[in-house]
Amino acid sequence: MAREASLRVVFGIAVLDLIGFGILIPQLGVYGVRFGASPFAVGLLVAVYSLMQLVAAPIMGRLSDRFGRRPVLLISQVGSLVGYVLFAFAHTLPLLFLSRVIDGVSGGNVSTAQAVVADITKPHERARGMGIIGAAFGLGFVLGPALGGVLGAWGGNLAIGLFAAGLSALNLINTWFFLPETRRADSPSATTRSMRGAAAVLTLPVVGRCVVLVLLYTVAFAQMEGTFSVYLLTRFLSSGPVPLEGGWLVHAVHPDAAVLKEASLRSGALFAVVGVLSALVSLHAPMERQGAVLGAYQASGSLGRIIGPALGGLLFTRLGPTAPYGTGAVLVALGGLLALSLVTQVRMSGAGAEQSS
Template identity: 40%
Template sequence: MKKGLWILAVICVINSMGFGIVVPLLYSYGKKFGVTSETLGLLTAAFSIAQFFATPLLGSLSDRWGRKPVLVISLIGTCISFILFAQARSIIMLFAARILDGLTGGNISVAQAMVTDVSSPDDRAKNFGILSSSFGFGFVAGPALGGLLSKYGMHVPFYFAAGIALIGVLLTIFALKETHCKSGEQQAYKFSFVSLATILKKKTIGVSIFISFLLTMAQFAMIVGFQTFTTDELKLSPAQTGVFYAGFGITGIIMQLLVPFFTKICSSKSIILLFSTLICLGAMIVAGLATGLILFATAVGIYGLFNGLRNPMLNAIIADKTGSHEQGKILGINQSYISIGQTLGPITAGFVTAISLHSIFFLASLYILVAFALSFKLKRQEC
């Protein structure tokens, strides 16, 4: 079990690194095909919308067919999408590549389901922390690697990302064992897209998914504020902003690795979530009030640290309340709402920039405040 978890962590690093390599280059690479700042938003949204519908379906299929086949399909789709990007001759091919990556982008939810399969309830938060830190490391390392490779040609990072996705496929096939034992009930299970809406009515699970959605919107709204504030207000160079943002990502990884420390002190995952959400709320308000680098960096650093507890706690709570026959489906739906949160967060942040740069952080604070209030409901349901 432990060996399988670390192999899965390596696969997650490989997968997220490929994503991290490519995403920062989408605009500069796509400009020669007619991508503008407006169509870049559509290009990003195309991935998220495709992922919203496909991820729970792939998660459901992993409940029926097993985790390995679906993980292999997802990684192959990612590999092909990167090759399409490298071979693109028009903006249509760019959209086709992003949609394909979104449609086969079920690897996160399938990886989470595999962690659930091999973890006891007491170990789930810790193991989800390892998984989240693996994805986080790839997202932090990917952009730096992509920038380095782009010096040899703008298409080179995409081929490299395709190559490491292929390594992920081979590792999954030859080194990763199947974790899911199928039963007659699981074989007969069929997924319905209606569950994307009805899931929110489920006690504990629905509340957890909606909290995850709100906190994701807050994070990605904050990222827009971070980019504009450091550039326009603090006058940092792109290189300095990149280092600053990498530091933000590293704080989250550190906290995810410290999950066992928190679960040892407090066995209640909902209380840890309440505590971390309260700290994030205070840090985001301070970021909105900051006018200088030191106070802003301190607030963002504290937010990055405690925001790192979000996914391990919420994923563990969801997994604890989900039957083994639908782990992939439920975690897939959760990932679907996360992908929409990643889209709506920046969009809503864009609307409030007309007020002031600081208003973005207060908008993110509002999302966190609602999530904090719902966390009390989650705590009552846990009892």
């Protein structure tokens, strides 16, 4: 069945993309410290990708509504490849920043993949379809950091960057040869501007609360994401010389590996929640605006990944290593309260029944 085949291709594209992303994220703090970055600068290094995404994701979404999903996916994959190659050959902090800027500007993979899922699934299948993207997140953030550790121990940032670039190259091949265009040429968004602005998304029923909720959860998670490697260096490896290659960092804290396992499990739970939210956003967005609305939704996550690492780095520096995690717990609790109100709003709105036609 063509629909199932396309879903499998989208899953493969998302898995490869997110493994590459997952390989790099834990290593940014390691190589940032190696090249002289402070904890706050490490937070900014993690955040700069999302700063670029905040601007680029809604634009990419609108472009995918107008010109199609395949061109946007191909452009974003080329940008990721270039960014990873630059990371591979970086030897200074400015080059690390530049690699993340390039990847962030061009990166529209996830929101565009979600738009593909929305194109090819019916409303009652949407949660299952978006769950595929959520599963890709889970695999990426389980396999990626482990691969990054092994590659870092073996070949440093050169091995990490080139391996991730290879995954982007595979994605280019998959998209070019196996993913047909899913956006209908006669769609209204193919000839007209799809949204007047990302702020208009907040006025859509249900969507606005989903956007705020993903912002809260992402800020909470990104505080840990942006400071965790520095936290390990500070708390567990402060008694002696630290071999900063990613794999050695993980092996050095092996007695406390349960901490890493617990963090991975909680991260997986977060991405499962975010996947459910993306299904709700898609169900309550006009079909001709799927790319733009999902792009704005991803931009909210990008904003969280800007605020989170920077805030985490600042709290880490000013208040101590545990401060980002206490703040994150408070944000998750606030998100839980908002989620309860969201359940009520979804029931009142009919859970996207208006989109079934």
